[in-house]
Amino acid sequence: MGDTPILELRGIEKRFPGVIALKDMGFSVRKGSVHVICGENGAGKSTLMKIVSGIYQPDAGEIFVGGEKVTIDSPLTARRLKISMVTQELNYIPEMTVAQSLFLGDEPRTRIGSIDWKKVYRDARTLLEREGLPYSPDTKLKDLSVSDLQMLEIMKAVSREANIIIFDEPTSAITSKEVDVLFKKIDELRAKGAGIVYISHRFDELYRIADDISVIRDGSHVGTRPASEIDIDTIIQMMVGRKLDNVYPEKPARRFGDTALEVKGLGDETRFADVSFKVRKGEIIGLAGLMGAGRTEVVRTVFGLDPYTQGEVRVHGKPVRIRHVQDAIRLKIAMLSEDRKRYGIVPMRSITENTGLVSLGKFFKRGYRDAKAEKRLIDSVSSRMKVKAPNFNTQIGLLSGGNQQKVMLAKWMLCDPDILILDEPTRGIDVGAKFEIYKIIFELAQEGRAVVVISSELSELIAICDRIYVMANGRISGELQEAEFSQEGIMRLATLGGDEN
Template identity: 45%
Template sequence: MANDVLLQMTDICKQFPGVKALDGVSLTVRRGTVHALMGENGAGKSTLMKCLFGIYEKNSGTIELEGKEVNFKTSKEALENGVAMVHQELNQALKRTVMENLWLGRYPLKFANCIDEKKMYKDSLALFEKLGVHVNPRTVMSTMPVSQRQMVEIAKAVSYDAKVIVFDEPTSSLTETEVEHLFRIINMLRDQGCGIIYISHKMEEILRISDDVTIMRDGQWIATEPASQLTMEKIIKLMVGRELTNRFPPKTNTPGEVALEVEGLTAMYSHVCDVSFRLRKGEILGIAGLDGSGRTEVLENIFGIATRKSGTLRLDGREVHNRRATESIKNGFALLTEERRATGIFGILNIRENTVISSLKKYLKGGLLSEKEMKKDTDWAIQAMRIKTPTQETKIRSLSGGNQQKVILGRWLLTDPEVLLLDEPTRGIDVGAKYEIYQLIIDLACRGKAVIMVSSEMPELLGVCDRILVMSGGRLAGEVDAANTSQEEIMTLAAKYA
């Protein structure tokens, strides 16, 4: 019925220099429903939503909200008219408190320009109580894990009493418990008549939470169908335009002799304590655990971007200190960080500069950088990672999140590391690109490289890794053989010291 239509986007086109990001895309969101938006990285999902939210100006097409044509010029205008968006990449004032971030730009005032902090605190508590979020409004944002910051961003979107809320990869940083919590919030909003647009690559979530699903490919609309009539196989075929029967490549690597020995690793400024393990050449070692278990901190302490209190690292039997990132790279280590926007990409630089920045010494010829060699290696990275970009000179910040991730992975592969540390390597990446990254990881292991991979997705760890270490409360709770374990066994270990 026409009066059920909350949002109607018709024939939306958006052109960037050298690329047509959206080509006549239409989207209909019904009141009181969850409408999933799916597609490979670079399909145009986030671009479409940014046109709705006033971040990008569309070139043509119409947007109607409750039957009235709208054309928001800024995100502030969108918010004031009942459209909110939880972005994939968090963009928060990290040195400010939770409540300051929640009410930024709309602080409650006592008189004149004096902020009413008491009311701001009270309103924040009331919002969190309504949503069941357990966060102190006076906590400084930078002191919280990514998952809690994500929940704050979700609470902020809800606080606008929006008619339409866009969730762009909302669960990419959340634990299973937090995902369940988010789904309860979404169901509450749906019951209140809100229209939810849900962007995710996690098909199990899509099939569970959605009423309708729209699939995009290469900037075009492909299909819109009721979620009840879709299967994972059908979604994949529509997304990638081909059959993708296996989620994981065949494992062809064979672990050899010990490459890395970690003994008694204890962190100075986190709760990681007395972690010991061995990593073999040609092995893919997974690290599982609940959020806050110390998974990321283990990688950061090995790589030297977090301070070790005690512990020993040996590479091929030789002790290495890895006191800072430059020393670690020199010693043959590479780290792909979890938060690509904050600690991965150089947003103002182009793709070539982002790709070669960790390997600049090898391009020096007579005191000058060889443009020819840098172009050649960047071409290799673009081909190997299937990065969707008009040119090497394109600014990395204009790429989709998944394509940014591919550039960073290509950067580290060019350093030819002996030990590759991967923290959530497929976060926010579509199913087709995930397969390609899994294949790259396995190929590296086949060449004798040693890989440690942290992931929140247990099927990923079970499908790619040889062994899995399980962290709990900053300690190593156990070790399992990936081929002979279950998600239940891993979860039991993860809760051991939590």
């Protein structure tokens, strides 16, 4: 019994309309080990984990927990089997408090059967203090950042004393300091004998925690090897079915035009102050900084999502006042949000409907929808963005994260923007899809569009940007020209705020 896997999958198959997501899938997880799953977006990783956690039901195959065959017909069944999961796409109810979210579906009861709210909030406070998370149990989830929400989900999963814990891209939205906290927690769980399934596209993470690595491609299991016996090049080759000589495409030569967007002394008195930067036509600039530095807050303000009280925004040299998103769109500014599920997509609607959301005026004539014009335009731009789907009537919620991101790019390209703001454009995307996104960004810049990229991956900014602004504590702490790029230089500005004394 000592060698019995804590989790084993055999011959798992899953089909969606027009899609075979998984076929003859199987692997096993050893007790007290971290089993890493690698694969391109759309390979079936998240679908497989949703089957283990009871969100989806398999069309064929068997699941064994501790050597016993089980049927996991719901998340509640998975919880009873001591299986817990941190999902890549955050699912939460914005109006709920932190305490309510932590105990959702598992609320303590009074003697008469009602929810014991005093105990909910008391236990939540204890849990938050124990894990060192600086939130009040009364805080509403809508007031938390993506990073905060991810850490709460992680804490919720590990607090349930599960024997099998699945992490689906858990570090895609948290800081390096929070990553260290997570990995320490994973080490503790492994030492207690838990089986950890870990999905990630960040190769630098894998070898810090992995005992075994499985690769899946096109819904099938390609192979499993001990982490000590497989290198990154081999993993990539197994993932994509070919060798990728470079993670980043070569940066193309471009001619920069006049300044397309200039921000001067922008501030809102609380989140950021005296922020100034500019980007020229054909140029790609980066905004670097630690979580909470104010990068996303600044670009949300430029795009009209949040107000500002100080400073000036200029578009093509002219002062503008952007009070609403509609103002930004009229000025040919587009923005890809870091939280595509919350701000970018309508999961239950099709690729076509999501792509056309901000360009409906192009498809209506005298009050009637021109379906042929809509299909022609959307098919063209979706194909250019290399969206992979059975057809463009497919629900966007059924697509991988990488393909959802490409649909979001297609949506904004229908507006023919002059200025494109990309907030974490490759978050949760595999190495092959990242390469495609980088090529698209370069093509857009070659067409003369001005591009602003926010990314927590410093190597990404260094590889694709022409200049990088670094933010710290809500201010621009430095500007780096391409010849000055280095991860050490960026981190120095991000952590010291440009002051080394």
